[in-house]
Amino acid sequence: MDERGLHRLIGTIIDPERLADDCAVIPCGDLVMVATTDMLHETTDFPAGMTDWQIGWMSTAVTLSDVASMGAAPGQVLLAVGLDRPERLRGIMEGARDCCTTFGAELVGGDLDAHTELTIVSTGLGAVAPEHLVRRRGARPGDVIAVTGTLGEAQAALSGYDRHRKELLEPQPRVREGAILGRAGVSAMMDISDGLALSLHDLLAVNDCGFSIDTARLPLPAGVPEGEGRALALYGGGDFELLFCAPPTIFPVPGVEARVIGEVIAERTVLADGEPLERRGYLHEWSG
Structure with a gap:
């Protein structure tokens, strides 16, 4: 479990x-x-x-x-x-x-x-x-899905890419960005500490809609081969970036560097490039 x-x-x-x-x-x-x-x-x-x-x-x-x-x-x-x-x-x-x-x-x-x-x-x-309080629940079909920063850097450091070691050991919580996004009126938000894929499934669990992302739009760690970087960005933990949904009319949000990676859809599912995205990331597990 x-x-x-x-x-x-x-x-x-x-x-x-x-x-x-x-x-x-x-x-x-x-x-x-x-x-x-x-x-x-x-x-x-x-x-x-x-x-x-x-x-x-x-x-x-x-x-x-x-x-x-x-x-x-x-x-x-x-x-x-x-x-x-x-x-x-x-x-x-x-x-x-x-x-x-x-x-x-x-x-x-x-x-x-x-x-x-x-x-x-x-x-x-x-x-x-x-x-200005933002919760995980509140995403609506037609919202954009966006992330702050770069994904997969912490896991890249654990995989031997030492240029990302500072991001692993001294994470920078997006305190300023979170407050700005709350005031701007984003519809749902959470941090990505356990990985993007798992976080999208966490949003799915509390919303009456689904989430579709385009992996070509993911901000990948520098110096990592593209295929490996994409896997790290999807499933690696320890990034502490913000994942949020927002009406397209308010994006981009002034003062926040973020990238759109997909959109909220009506069907209750999580898709990556049109295919179901595996529910996988950093999880504590117990045997038996």
Whole structure:
């Protein structure tokens, strides 16, 4: 069973609508608060050779990316560190602080424990006006499908293309772009941390329409053969770009570099070049 299957189990205990987005949505006066939590482990999430500073940066960036995907401005980040060696703590905390400072958040606390494997849980809070909140649900036939940045760079680095190592180890959450897209009125949005194909299927699960992309339009990692680059862009994880749908009348959105890769269709399916796109990407799985 994979993590999406376990999400369905959680949906029998918690209102499934609460689980449909990158962040929980909580009314907060005249604004909406968004809240998210991410857990990262050394053996599965931190590539070999990362510095402790980069580990702290990445642990924070993945959470800020979730906040950005809702169109929200980041507020506070808390970091719970299951620490294997105490001398690592300073670098981790400084990396987390620097990521917060770069993207307009504040590192405000967390928890600390001894652990046999370095494990970090980052929790992020953000705020947005209700009219600018963007959810995964809301795509409409005729919308364009677009992405920020380049896809497949993190996976390219893991595949030995060292020119993309910085993108792997120091991801840049699209905080500014997410807020601009929310104000512009995009109809649906999420981040692409688990790969484009899987993200499109995640959108399919909560919308009453489908998604058709043209792989010739994908922004591919430089220095990678085209066929391999296309596979990395479709199925590779760790990019933390934004995938969004928008009425064609508002695209391009001023201030956001993004590329149209397809359109929303009436049929509830995910297509690439007219053929069904495999539901595949970065997934935590359990045997048995």
